[in-house]
Amino acid sequence: MLYFEQLLVNGLMLGAVYALAAVAYTLVYGVVKLVNFAFGELFMLGAFITLSLMAPEISLLGHVVPMPGLSFHAAAPLAIAAVAALGALIDRVAYRPLRNAPRLAPLITSIAVSVLLQSLAQTVWGPGSLRFPDTPLSQIPAVHLGQVSISGSNLVVICAALVAMAGLQCFVRFSSLGRAMRAAAQDTTAACLVGIPVNRIIGLAFVLGSGCAAIAGILYAQAFEFASPTMGFTPGLKALTAAVLGGIGSVPGAAVGGLFLGIAESLCAGFLPNGAVYQDALSFILLVLLLLVRPQGILGKKEMNSHARGSLITAKARKRASMVTAPLRAMDRLFASRFFDSWTFRLLVLACSIAAGLLVQSDYWLSIMIVVLVYGMLASGLNIVVGFAGLLDLGFVAFWAVGSYFTSIVFIDVLQKQFGIDVDSVWWLLYANLILGGALAAVCGAILGYPTLRVRGDYLAIMTLGFGEIIRVVATNWVSLTNGPMGIRGIPSPSLFGYEIGDSRSLYFFALALTVVLLFCIGRVVRSFVGRAWVALREDEDAAQAMGVPGTRYKLLAYACSGFVGGVVGVFYAHFQQYISPASFSLFENILILMLIVLGGLGTMIGPFIGAAIWIVFLQLSLKVPFVNSYPESRYILLGAMLIALMLFRPSGVAAKARLRLVMEGV
Structure with missing residues (x-):
């Protein structure tokens, strides 16, 4: 006792x-x-x-004061x-x-x-x-109660x-x-x-x-x-x-x-x-x-426990500092034009992406471009729930983790350690795992999403945060399955008909092909009746349900679709990095992915990639600043300041005008 x-x-x-x-x-x-x-x-x-x-x-800033x-x-x-x-x-x-x-x-x-x-x-x-x-408090003698x-x-x-x-x-x-x-x-x-x-x-x-x-x-x-x-x-x-x-x-x-x-x-x-x-x-x-x-x-x-009326992202904001936002207005004209929404523009972007992969000679910058695509795809998956369905999700990294651990456990713990199979000989399993890992994450998304239907607004965000943290803690401590904090190593690089896709250029084109497929699928869903139902729930959930939109069904579908994208990207990420650990799936990563879509523009197809490109390239270029080179942690000071300025002057994101025309804006 x-x-x-x-x-x-x-x-x-x-x-x-x-x-x-x-x-x-x-x-x-x-x-x-x-x-x-x-x-x-x-x-x-x-x-x-x-x-x-x-x-x-x-010691302050490395100097004794x-x-x-x-x-x-x-x-x-x-x-x-x-x-x-x-x-x-x-x-x-x-x-x-x-x-x-x-x-x-x-x-x-x-x-x-x-x-x-x-x-x-x-x-x-x-x-x-x-x-x-030591403080005087630590000198107070202990008190004994029995x-x-x-x-x-x-x-x-x-x-x-x-x-x-x-x-x-x-x-x-x-x-x-x-x-x-x-x-x-x-x-x-x-x-x-x-x-x-x-x-x-x-x-x-x-x-x-x-x-x-x-x-x-x-x-x-x-x-x-x-x-x-x-x-x-x-x-x-x-x-x-x-x-x-x-x-x-x-x-x-x-x-x-x-x-x-x-x-x-x-x-x-x-x-x-x-x-x-x-x-x-x-x-x-x-x-x-x-x-x-x-x-x-x-x-x-x-x-x-109630949701605020109106959209998560399109409430009226005060116009501020027109000189600061002037460069963004030029981008608005591009994103609002019909040319931007045409297949000509999409093919032009694809051609430029292919040309970049062929012309860039540095493996370092090719790796940076792959990371931009990975985070752009992840942000696109989270964008389904947050940007299109209007549900604030802080547990999306759980789906990313499910896909990554699924393919890693199959290749390393099951095939290699249990059965002694040469994992390079079953190269085709990666492509099956892209679908299976995505499907498993989609099921997890629906399962984890169901309990959240009883909560609204900020309670919803906090509950999803809890789910994400539970997955991370389990991955950290279930050592027999996930190898705990040490992670899983030796995950094979992607292969195609026995040809290893291990160099940076090949991996870039693999990531680009995966990006094109995922964006095509997301675009088809978003432009369908399902996407319009999501946007209706985002803009005004009460009005949407009054018009016969079944909120429960479409919210679960949003979580499932978001989970599928996260799982697919997780499978690729594990084979690209050839190593995963619970540290890759922290709450900070989820917050970073959320900030990327806010930076680029919630509810847009191109916004997640704009946000990812700005952030990843900014991280690299900032190291050339002498102060940042001496104090690498200061990069995140600049990130915080940049995001605060963006929210003050442009809360709808850089590519706000690229938001899909599924609502009657300005009519």
């Missing part, structure tokens, strides 16, 4: 941190309906700024204030201009801010971990988190500013009409939420005695999960969800076989199961 009680105490400590960070999410979401992915990085910055202020000297060496009691409040001010600045610069933008724009902006802040931290403090200095021992630092974490959450709840419930926040959350328009300064109230929500994230980060760092630029990623996801479990938008719900999640993880690690390695998946499994039974969360309101 003592063992159970000790696990319970550990779970309370971890749950208190999750709960405090979950409050940061729920404060902002309750007012502005924005899942701010940057809170994980604000969590991290709270720890790093405190660490830096306490140190007598520290003297620091004030403050006490913890002075450094922590300054760090909290700095992070709170940064949260207000982020809202003012990046989020406030997007209040009336397409619904996806603020979400992409928050992801871009997250990428920017994490890369900035890696550039300034370095990519490694730093030891968090035979259960609670360390002083853990007790402080629990008490500090509970006090902060209780104080915040009292502020929201009883203060005039708290009442204004609740009024703005309930009805923004009505709040404006009665004289409430909504933008200031939203800014206050960001200040309080960012401060809570910083407190949680400081408590987490002093409890585990380290700080790293990526330390906010996993706790941030857990906090978001806790907020949804409790009912996002509810401060008490966030507290309950965080404590419940922390205790569940601790008990899972202590009692289940291999529980410690699967505890990261447990939070997402609990999320999926709860949302199936109670989609709004434990203490959430039913209206929170």
Whole structure:
């Protein structure tokens, strides 16, 4: 029994941190309906700024810089204030201009801010971990309750988190500013009409939420005695999960969800076989199961689990900075012309692609061109769900992983290791696997998509994120099947009638042929009745269903088609790389693929490839900049800044006018 009680105490400590960070999410979401992915990085910055202020000297940008060496009691409040001010600045610069933008724009902006802040931290403090200095909290003696021992630092974490959450709840419930926040959350328009300064109230929500994230980060760092630029990623996801479990938008719900999640993880690690390695998946499994039974969360309101009226991508946005967007208007005229939508243009693009493959002599640049095609195909698969059907999916990498692992296991674990077959002699199996792997991923897409039909809006995105993370955790820890983090090596290169397609030029033409086939199939489906049904659901789901469009059937079909494309590309990717591991299928990769289609233009056929080309080529050319060459992590700072600028000035993407004419735009 003592063992159970000790696990319970550990779970309370971890749950208190999750709960405090979950409050940061729920404060902002309750007012502005924005899942701010940057809170994980604000969590991290709270720890790093405190660490830096306490140190007598520290290495910044590779140079040792003297620091004030403050006490913890002075450094922590300054760090909290700095992070709170940064949260207000982020809202003012990046989020406030997007209040009336397409619904996806603020979400992409928050992801871009997250990428920017994490890369900035890696550039300034370095990519490694730093030891968090000893604090007076670590000197507090342990408390013994019977035979259960609670360390002083853990007790402080629990008490500090509970006090902060209780104080915040009292502020929201009883203060005039708290009442204004609740009024703005309930009805923004009505709040404006009665004289409430909504933008200031939203800014206050960001200040309080960012401060809570910083407190949680400081408590987490002093409890585990380290700080790293990526330390906010996993706790941030857990906090978001806790907020949804409790009912996002509810401060008490966030507290309950965080404590419940922390205790569940601790008990899972202590009692289940291999529980410690699967505890990261447990939070997402609990999320999926709860949302199936109670989609709004434990203490959430039913209206929170609802989709906003209107399209995910075509809401009216303010026109800004005409001089900045002037170059894009020339591209608009091309994409809006009939020539762009003709077979002549498509054949011209194909001819240019073939010529590029023949004329480019560098294997390095040929490999870059292959990567552009791979990510363009992946983005095209995700574009089916997000761009055409209007369903925000953050778990698409699961289908990519299914295809990659399917062909790798068949060739390496089954044929080569079990039966001793020379895999080069069964070259034709690759082409069968392209279909079988795609079909398996399509079935997984329909299976995984079915439970998501009960949830709407941001809840849908978070649930699909959970599915993607479950697949990644399983692939990491099912060592007997997937070889775990070490991955699967020795996957054969593609062959055709015994001729190995191993050189870069041959692989490029293989990828180009696969791209043409997939785009032809996607184009036929999108221009059919199925595609029009998807667009109808995207533009207004309620109106589409009122007109007789069966939403369930076409949503499942969208997930299946998206999964098929992801599975096919996964099969090719495994044979192109000749090695796969769970690291290739992380949430960051899913976010990157989503950003590519937003960059190029959601709901377009060419947008995913424009986005992939801009990003992949930008990564290579940026290394020629001396500062970037010295600090490679800074490339992602530029990516974040580029995406924020795009969302501010062009939220519909570079090739927005190329969107298929399946809706009556401008009529």
